[in-house]
Amino acid sequence: MDRTEITSLDELVEVVGVPIPHVAKKQRPRLDPVDVQWISHSPFLLISTSAADGSCDVSPKGDPRGFVQVLDDRTLAVPERPGNRRVDGYRNVLSNPHVGLIFLVPGRNDTLRVNGTARLVRDAPYFDDMVVKGHRPVLALEVDVAEVFYHCAKAFLRSDLWKPETWEPDALPPRAAIAAALERPDMTRAELDRYYGPEYATRLYQDSMPQPS
Structure with a gap:
């Protein structure tokens, strides 16, 4: 294959340029009330993890909107429901706690990103607030927030993701x-x-x- 590979940061910057100052510095270290409101309206998120050897996983999580509990402005918890039992992401967390979350709200083209470190919890008092249809979560992923910021709408606008006529x-x-x-x-x-x-x-x-x- 005839290709020109990018192999250095300088080459990457040459191709894509540098972000404007307010974009470069838009991450925040804790959840704002607007972020909490966004999470309370989100029924779906993606969780990215990587193992100690660098292998990666992205797992979808979904439940009635607001299923993720905001414990305080630096901590949130994602309930786990019965699934296929592979738990690839949770295996990764046991060896490398760094995670990235993207919260989606149907119909909204912007998304909320939360980066941080995570741990697995098998029970906690807030599990009672995560009951859905009589079922408590089997565990929860607690995330200590390190960075919070919003992604712009361009990817969703380019993909027409929320337009049923394109489905x-x-x-x-x-x-x-x-x-x-x-x-x-x-x-x-x-x-x-x-x-x-x-x-x-x-x-x-x-x-x-x-x-x-």
């Missing part, structure tokens, strides 16, 4: 077909169709994985 979900194979081809050779397509069918949404807070019959 083409049926252009891709359904989830059951992907699982059959790549993940669950032990299950039939009919079994996977049933598992990922209408009842899938009723099991969101149950600790269950599809098993072959």
